[in-house]
Amino acid sequence: MAAEPPEDVDWGEHCAGAGPPALVEIRGVYAGGLFYECARCGFAFQRWSKGHYLHDKARRYIIMHNERRAVARLDSRSHP
Numbered sequence: 001m002a003a004e005p006p007e008d009v010d011w012g013e014h015c016a017g018a019g020p021p022a023l024v025e026i027r028g029v030y031a032g033g034l035f036y037e038c039a040r041c042g043f044a045f046q047r048w049s050k051g052h053y054l055h056d057k058a059r060r061y062i063i064m065h066n067e068r069r070a071v072a073r074l075d076s077r078s079h080p
């Protein structure tokens with residue numbers, strides 16, 4: 001599932017040319033895309049504007065997602 005990020009969400013210059021990011025659903029939290037994931041590198045970023053009731057909830061999962069991703073990268077480096 002892919003979608004264009006809303007204009008008020010800043011995903012910066014992240015992986016320019018990667019194409020539209022994927023929506024990630026966390027079951028039991030929100031029935032739908034809770035946050036975006038870069039189609040190229042898997043980096044997660046915010047879908048909701050500040051003040052939206054899902055913004056803070058999504059933020060926790062975005063941080064967890066990116067921490068796991070960082071750990072996975074370290075693992076693959078130590079086991080080539």
Ligand SMILES: [Zn+2]
Nearest residue numbers: 014015038041
């Ligand atoms: Zn990326």
